[in-house]
Amino acid sequence: MTAEERNGVVFVESVKDFDLDNIFDCGQCFRWEKTETGMYLGTAYGRQAAMSYDKDKELLKIYGSSLEEFEGIWRHYLDLDRDYSSIKHILADKDPVMAKAIEYGQGIRILNQEKWETLISFIISQNNNIPRIKKCIDSLAATLGKKIGEFDGREFFALPDAETLAGAGLDDLAPCRLGYRAKYLIETARQVAEEGLDSLKKLGDDSVSSEETFEALKRYCGVGPKVANCIALFSMGKTDRFPIDVWVRKVMNRLYGIAENNMKEMELFAAKNFGRYGGIAQQYLFYYITHNKEIADEDSNIF
DNA sequence: GCCCAGGAGAAGG
DNA sequence: CCTTCTCATGGG
Numbered sequence: 001m002t003a004e005e006r007n008g009v010v011f012v013e014s015v016k017d018f019d020l021d022n023i024f025d026c027g028q029c030f031r032w033e034k035t036e037t038g039m040y041l042g043t044a045y046g047r048q049a050a051m052s053y054d055k056d057k058e059l060l061k062i063y064g065s066s067l068e069e070f071e072g073i074w075r076h077y078l079d080l081d082r083d084y085s086s087i088k089h090i091l092a093d094k095d096p097v098m099a100k101a102i103e104y105g106q107g108i109r110i111l112n113q114e115k116w117e118t119l120i121s122f123i124i125s126q127n128n129n130i131p132r133i134k135k136c137i138d139s140l141a142a143t144l145g146k147k148i149g150e151f152d153g154r155e156f157f158a159l160p161d162a163e164t165l166a167g168a169g170l171d172d173l174a175p176c177r178l179g180y181r182a183k184y185l186i187e188t189a190r191q192v193a194e195e196g197l198d199s200l201k202k203l204g205d206d207s208v209s210s211e212e213t214f215e216a217l218k219r220y221c222g223v224g225p226k227v228a229n230c231i232a233l234f235s236m237g238k239t240d241r242f243p244i245d246v247w248v249r250k251v252m253n254r255l256y257g258i259a260e261n262n263m264k265e266m267e268l269f270a271a272k273n274f275g276r277y278g279g280i281a282q283q284y285l286f287y288y289i290t291h292n293k294e295i296a297d298e299d300s301n302i303f
Numbered sequence: 304g305c306c307c308a309g310g311a312g313a314a315g316g
Numbered sequence: 317c318c319t320t321c322t323c324a325t326g327g328g
Contacts, residue, residue: 007305027309028309073313122309123311125308125309125310126308126309126310126311127307127308127309127310127311127323127325128308128309128310128324128325128326129307129308129309129323129326129327129328130308130327131306131308131326131327131328132325132326132327133308133309135326136325177324177326178323178324178325179323179324179325179326180324180325181311181323181324182324182325184311193316220309221311221312222310222312223309223311224310224311224312225310225311226309226310226311227309227310227311229324230309243309244309245308245310246307246309246311247308247309248308248309286309290309305328306327306328307326307327307328308320308325308327308328310320310323311322311323312321312322312323313320313321313322313323314319314321314322315318315319315320315321316317316318316319316320
């Protein structure tokens with residue numbers, strides 16, 4: 001993989017195991033959208049960005065950027081230094097079900113997202129559907145966040161920081177239509193503002209075990225097992241975490257024959273068969289089931 | 304009009 | 317420890 005910049009566009013060559021459709025539409029992030037031309041617009045780490053990827057040329061383009069920004073932000077954000085090819089082989093060997101799911105979502109990569117953004121995003125995600133989650137988050141950014149950029153006349157906003165959100169009231173959040181989650185958000189913002197953002201960031205250190213991170217995250221208001229696992233996986237590099245939502249329950253039942261309400265057995269199965277890459281395996285499965293609704297609707301498994 | 308969504312907290316066993 | 321109820325909102 002090599003990167004160079006020409007006229008404000010960063011060209012990254014030889015990018016393999018990569019597909020923006022898979023990456024941005026596998027439920028791990030909510031702030032990217034595809035344009036008519038196939039380009040993706042979105043924000044991360046306080047930056048607004050535009051990206052496109054040519055599969056045949058294995059070429060990733062990042063517009064309006066610089067080599068410094070690529071090295072400082074996007075390289076890590078897009079998880080470009082992880083060898084997904086070897087991970088896919090480890091997961092697919094001796095598991096034809098996983099092999100099929102991986103083939104379907106071959107370009108998935110687990111983003112390294114901002115911790116605070118991931119924390120509040122997945123609090124909003126609970127008992128909610130993805131299109132509406134996106135609307136809620138966009139509305140929250142536009143209502144309380146700072147403007148960080150513009151593209152084709154469209155404005156982009158960062159999410160409000162913990163102090164801003166901690167100082168807000170339910171009436172301030174009312175336009176965002178967060179429902180009962182609004183009070184969770186304010187309470188968690190107060191917790192983070194009081195402890196300091198560093199205490200949240202420390203949970204992503206390599207010296208902190210995945211289990212410790214999981215338990216610590218559950219102390220935040222509105223964060224239970226599923227949301228804690230998502231935050232640990234999508235923003236803290238804890239690739240073994242295995243978030244179980246309604247879709248994962250379906251796919252574990254349809255494809256592996258585990259009873260749909262037996263979460264314990266699903267966790268044990270993931271730990272035993274997917275190990276340290278449980279979270280990555282989970283993303284292949286989630287993408288597979290959410291893009292093949294006919295499998296999700298089957299009333300029996302498909303062995 | 305109805306069921307459901309990347310669930311969690313509270314109450315009661 | 318586990319089970320059940322409730323919680324806003326609107327997508328499909």
